[in-house]
C-alpha cells in the first residue's frame with residue numbers, strides 16, 4: 001500500500017489569489033484525489049488468525065492463510081474548501097468512517113492521494129479518552145494533547161466542563177470516565193475537541209449521541225468553528241443534523257461517489273433512494 005500523502009500544497013496561503021472576476025479564490029483545505037482504501041483481513045474465514053497459529057506457521061515456514069481484502073473506498077475524488085461544512089452520508093458500510101480516518105492520516109491509501117492544508121483532527125465517538133481517569137483529568141490531558149499550553153487549559157477548563165453539561169446533575173466530572181454513560185462520554189469528547197479551533201475538524205456521528213439539548217449546542221459550536229476558519233466534515237445518519245449543519249453533502253455507496261452537491265438536493269435524492 002502506498003503511504004498517504006499528507007502535505008501542504010501551494011496556493012493555500014492566507015492571501016488567496018484573485019479570480020478573473022476579482023472574487024477572492026476559495027482556499028482548498030482537503031483534496032482527495034482518486035483514493036482507494038483496502039483493508040487486509042488476516043486469517044479470514046479459516047479461524048487461523050491467532051498469534052499462536054501465526055507463530056507456528058512462521059516456525060514451520062508455511063504461508064499465511066488467505067488474506068481477505070475489503071475494498072472500502074473506490075476511487076473517491078473531491079475538494080473541500082476553507083469555511084465549508086461538508087456532510088458525508090450513505091448506508092451502513094458505505095465507507096464514510098473509513099474516508100474520515102484516511103483524511104485524518106490514520107489509514108493509508110492503496111491508490112490515489114489525500115492532500116491537506118493544516119492539521120486534520122478526527123472527533124469520533126470512539127476517540128480515545130482514558131477510562132480509568134476522571135473527567136477533569138481527561139479534559140486537561142485532552143487539551144494538552146491538542147497542543148494547548150497549561151495556561152490555556154486552565155483558562156478554558158470551566159468553559160469545556162460547562163459546555164459538556166457533565167456536571168448538570170451533580171459532580172460527575174471528578175468521577176472516572178468508566179462511570180459515564182456512552183452519551184456523557186461522547187459529550188465530553190466533543191467538548192474537549194470543540195474547545196480548539198481546528199484547521200480541519202472531522203466529526204463521526206458525535207452529534208447523534210448527545211441528547212437534543214446537547215445536539216443543538218454542538219451544532220451551534222460547529223457553526224462557530226466554521227466561522228473561525230476551519231473546514232468541518234460531518235458523518236451522520238441523522239439527515240436533519242446534516243441539513244442544519246452542512247451546506248454541502250457528499251453521498252457515498254459501496255465506497256463510490258453517488259452525488260456531491262448542495263445538501264438539500266443530495267439528501268433529497270438519498271432519501272428517495274432509501275424509500276425505493
Ligand SMILES: Nc1ncnc2c1ncn2[C@@H]1O[C@H](COP(=O)(O)OP(=O)(O)OP(=O)(O)O)[C@@H](O)[C@H]1O
Nearest residue numbers: 039041070072090091092093094095096097098099
Ligand atoms: N478494520 C476493518 N477491517 C476490515 N474491514 C473494515 C474495517 N473497518 C471497516 N471495514 C469495512 O469497510 C467498509 C466500510 O466501512 P465504514 O465503517 O467505513 O462504513 P460506514 O459508511 O462508516 O458505515 P456505518 O454507517 O455503518 O458507520 C465495510 O465493508 C466494512 O466492513
